Amino acid sequence: MGASDFSKLPHIGEALRRKEDYRFLTGSGNYTDDVTMANQAYCVFLRSPHAHATIKSIDTSGAAGMPGVVGIFTGKDIEGKMGGLPCGWLINNPDGTPMKEPMHPILAINKVRYVGDHVAMVVAESVEQAKNAAEAISVDYDVHPALVSVADAAKKSSGVTLHDEAPDNQCYKWAIGDKAAVDAAFAGAAHVTKLDLVNNRLIPNPIEPRVAIGSYSRSSEEYTLYVANQNPHVERLLMSAFVLGLPEHKVRVIAPDVGGGFGSKIFLYAEDVCLTWASKQLNRSIKWTAERSECFLSDAHGRDHVSHAEMAMDSQGKFLAMRVHTDANLGAYLSTFATAVPTILYATLLAGQYATPQIYVEVDAWFTNTAPVDAYRGAGRPEATYLLERLVSRCAWEMNLGQDEIRKRNFITTFPYQTPVALQYDTGDFHACMDKSKALADVAGYEARKSASAAQGKLRGIGYSSYIEACGIAPSNIAGALGARAGLFECGEIRVHPTGSVTVFTGSHSHGQGHETTFAQVVAARLGISPEAVDVVHGDTGRVPFGMGTYGSRSISVGGAAIMKALDKIEAKAKKIAAHLMEASDADIEFANGEFTVKGTDKKIPFGQVALTAYVPHNYPLDKLEPGLNEAAFYDPTNFTFPGGTYICEVEIDKGTGEVKVDRFTAVDDFGTIINPMIVEGQVHGGIVQGIGQALMENCVYDNTTGQLLTGSFMDYAMPRAEDFPQFKLDTVCTPCTHNALGTKGCGEAGAIGSPPAVVNAVLDALAPLGVKDIDMPVSPHRVWEAMQKGSTTP
Numbered sequence: 183m184g185a186s187d188f189s190k191l192p193h194i195g196e197a198l199r200r201k202e203d204y205r206f207l208t209g210s211g212n213y214t215d216d217v218t219m220a221n222q223a224y225c226v227f228l229r230s231p232h233a234h235a236t237i238k239s240i241d242t243s244g245a246a247g248m249p250g251v252v253g254i255f256t257g258k259d260i261e262g263k264m265g266g267l268p269c270g271w272l273i274n275n276p277d278g279t280p281m282k283e284p285m286h287p288i289l290a291i292n293k294v295r296y297v298g299d300h301v302a303m304v305v306a307e308s309v310e311q312a313k314n315a316a317e318a319i320s321v322d323y324d325v326h327p328a329l330v331s332v333a334d335a336a337k338k339s340s341g342v343t344l345h346d347e348a349p350d351n352q353c354y355k356w357a358i359g360d361k362a363a364v365d366a367a368f369a370g371a372a373h374v375t376k377l378d379l380v381n382n383r384l385i386p387n388p389i390e391p392r393v394a395i396g397s398y399s400r401s402s403e404e405y406t407l408y409v410a411n412q413n414p415h416v417e418r419l420l421m422s423a424f425v426l427g428l429p430e431h432k433v434r435v436i437a438p439d440v441g442g443g444f445g446s447k448i449f450l451y452a453e454d455v456c457l458t459w460a461s462k463q464l465n466r467s468i469k470w471t472a473e474r475s476e477c478f479l480s481d482a483h484g485r486d487h488v489s490h491a492e493m494a495m496d497s498q499g500k501f502l503a504m505r506v507h508t509d510a511n512l513g514a515y516l517s518t519f520a521t522a523v524p525t526i527l528y529a530t531l532l533a534g535q536y537a538t539p540q541i542y543v544e545v546d547a548w549f550t551n552t553a554p555v556d557a558y559r560g561a562g563r564p565e566a567t568y569l570l571e572r573l574v575s576r577c578a579w580e581m582n583l584g585q586d587e588i589r590k591r592n593f594i595t596t597f598p599y600q601t602p603v604a605l606q607y608d609t610g611d612f613h614a615c616m617d618k619s620k621a622l623a624d625v626a627g628y629e630a631r632k633s634a635s636a637a638q639g640k641l642r643g644i645g646y647s648s649y650i651e652a653c654g655i656a657p658s659n660i661a662g663a664l665g666a667r668a669g670l671f672e673c674g675e676i677r678v679h680p681t682g683s684v685t686v687f688t689g690s691h692s693h694g695q696g697h698e699t700t701f702a703q704v705v706a707a708r709l710g711i712s713p714e715a716v717d718v719v720h721g722d723t724g725r726v727p728f729g730m731g732t733y734g735s736r737s738i739s740v741g742g743a744a745i746m747k748a749l750d751k752i753e754a755k756a757k758k759i760a761a762h763l764m765e766a767s768d769a770d771i772e773f774a775n776g777e778f779t780v781k782g783t784d785k786k787i788p789f790g791q792v793a794l795t796a797y798v799p800h801n802y803p804l805d806k807l808e809p810g811l812n813e814a815a816f817y818d819p820t821n822f823t824f825p826g827g828t829y830i831c832e833v834e835i836d837k838g839t840g841e842v843k844v845d846r847f848t849a850v851d852d853f854g855t856i857i858n859p860m861i862v863e864g865q866v867h868g869g870i871v872q873g874i875g876q877a878l879m880e881n882c883v884y885d886n887t888t889g890q891l892l893t894g895s896f897m898d899y900a901m902p903r904a905e906d907f908p909q910f911k912l913d914t915v916c917t918p919c920t921h922n923a924l925g926t927k928g929c930g931e932a933g934a935i936g937s938p939p940a941v942v943n944a945v946l947d948a949l950a951p952l953g954v955k956d957i958d959m960p961v962s963p964h965r966v967w968e969a970m971q972k973g974s975t976t977p
């Protein structure tokens with residue numbers, strides 16, 4: 183079935199209420215912390231109070247005999263018994279030499295490299311007893327100077343080295359694009375716009391913290407790990423093959439209900455491995471539930487780029503070439519996908535929506551004494567969009583063009599379009615998104631609103647952002663060529679039961695995105711049954727054949743497409759059964775609206791009858807057909823999907839306090855075919871809130887000399903609240919994806935990608951009369967007030 187026919191099926195485009203919400207809203211969800219195993223003990227991790235230190239000695243003797251203590255492990259205890267945590271993506275330097283991949287020990291051996299690094303695991307009968315014992319462990323540290331920023335890490339004069347394997351603290355130097363062609367274009371440009379900017383470090387804060395329970399069965403010699411995780415099969419693969427050295431079938435990973443992840447639960451974390459391994463040593467199930475302060479310290483952080491960008495233009499504001507240098511902070515160790523974020527997921531997106539003929543990007547990636555940085559909602563693509571869309575608005579201001587006009591002059595209009603930075607966009611209609619967004623935002627009424635603000639002594643500004651995103655991650659052949667150590671396909675299995683109801687097993691994972699509803703809509707639409715008759719199972723390596731999990735807004739476009747492939751197989755077999763029942767040839771059977779018909783006759787039978795026949799095969803051609811109606815399929819996409827859109831933000835600024843109020847926010851997105859508009863709207867809302875959170879208030883700060891996390895709680899790390907936002911205005915444009923059977927493009931990250939530059943551009947537009955040309959996120963009242971005082975002295 184083609185994507186166009188699919189989009190017309192019943193239930194596609196229907197705003198069904200989420201099936202899973204009853205259990206979430208009534209407190210009957212089953213999260214990892216709700217699971218209690220027989221013979222369960224509890225563990226806590228003793229963490230480093232220093233950002234950079236040598237461990238001279240650890241004395242656990244006082245703790246070992248304390249009440250309730252079951253076991254204590256340090257790095258030395260487990261050294262040689264398991265490998266370090268692996269990084270999933272290899273990056274090569276331009277000269278072909280590989281990146282540096284220093285050992286990432288499960289528990290620190292000899293050295294600690296960030297505040298929160300794991301020093302010891304204490305297992306006890308209760309959490310309180312484990313905490314008491316952890317406090318009794320005495321560690322003798324020799325404290326070293328800490329490196330916090332990329333600038334410090336790059337300074338040879340500091341003499342500070344985190345890892346012997348990377349004496350200059352650099353993980354890799356990477357580049358993409360034709361440098362000579364870019365330099366030549368710059369030489370002939372009428373105007374060059376330059377911009378330095380920081381993409382601030384963020385701390386993900388899903389409602390549910392990280393939680394894990396490890397257990398071991400002596401009779402089956404199997405480990406089971408319950409864990410709040412977004413991709414259980416990948417967790418199992420990395421843990422069994424790379425760390426524990428076990429065959430995969432001896433490890434079962436179950437990620438039951440998960441209360442949000444936003445990318446921070448994709449990775450293989452030290453705690454998960456450590457307690458799984460220890461469950462066999464101690465013959466106990468072991469539970470760990472992170473406290474919020476541990477989440478701040480040890481969940482992988484996001485963003486943290488420092489960049490310089492330049493755009494070369496002709497006299498009409500047409501882009502000729504772009505040049506970018508980015509320094510990326512990777513933190514103390516490589517987290518699972520860390521190396522891919524500032525390269526493959528960032529630099530390849532820098533063409534954005536524009537037909538810039540030449541682009542050259544260099545990325546230097548550095549180790550620092552901070553928590554590992556990895557994927558956080560959007561991962562690489564928000565960083566690219568922020569840089570590009572800030573640069574484009576600055577180009578507009580320097581060329582005396584409107585922010586909309588410069589974008590329209592440079593939009594790509596023909597598809598497929600090959601960018602100079604590797605990606606090939608299949609579809610899009612950027613002008614349609616811009617025009618619809620301007621109409622919805624009532625741009626025509628902006629000047630009147632600006633005058634009204636001025637009359638109240640307030641500044642008003644308008645900001646644009648036209649983003650594109652590569653999601654549906656990823657075609658395995660592209661990922662493999664770019665250094666991935668695994669394919670990124672997806673698996674779907676359809677089990678049709680004798681009564682015609684269906685269970686779907688998917689390798690995608692839902693931790694808030696509503697897959698139990700939307701995947702059911704897809705199956706119900708294809709089979710002509712009710713979504714109520716479809717159950718979706720995910721998050722268990724023991725039940726789902728395989729899976730690459732959820733990140734990069736891939737679930738509907740890759741996981742959903744795998745389900746469509748399995749449905750093709752179901753339909754083909756069901757047609758044979760129907761042909762047999764109606765004594766017709768297979769080729770004459772048609773299937774629509776849940777009924778099998780014989781072409782040119784009035785003969786028909788419902789799907790349910792065929793399902794029953796598959797399991798009750800009286801008078802069934804067993805020599806030609808196996809009983810049962812159960813099919814699985816693996817789907818590997820041929821390309822990414824490319825959602826895009828234009829966001830327009832209006833802010834009002836209080837001149838006295840510098841407080842920024844987001845007064846209006848409009849988002850027009852192209853997600854191709856939409857399965858459930860209510861769920862998509864919710865996704866966009868959440869994404870915009872996260873993006874505006876980064877733009878206005880969220881900011882992770884380490885002390886520059888000690889490496890202490892200064893924003894280690896909600897007292898210091900501001901998160902956005904509902905009262906910080908106006909009612910968003912949303913609409914969509916639809917250019918279906920050309921290469922998956924649903925025509926869908928991902929929607930899960932769009933809001934977080936498109937919104938930060940729209941907000942900051944609006945702030946700069948408002949501050950322009952005061953001569954302010956630049957400001958970094960978060961645009962806190964203090965920063966805005968300072969910029970207003972400095973005025974035209976800002977660069």
Ligand code: MCN
Nearest residue numbers: 442443444559694700734735736737738857858928929930
């Ligand atoms: N959908 C649709 N029509 C489309 C596209 C999507 O109906 N054209 C539906 C999908 O069926 C799915 C939802 O929208 O129910 C999101 O789909 P998709 O864009 O495929 O994204 P994923 O399901 O792969 O989710 C991942 C994405 C990412 S990468 C992050 S980070 C993120 C996000 O989604 N983390 C979230 N949204 C989140 N939402 C919640 N509540 N919690 C998180 O941790």
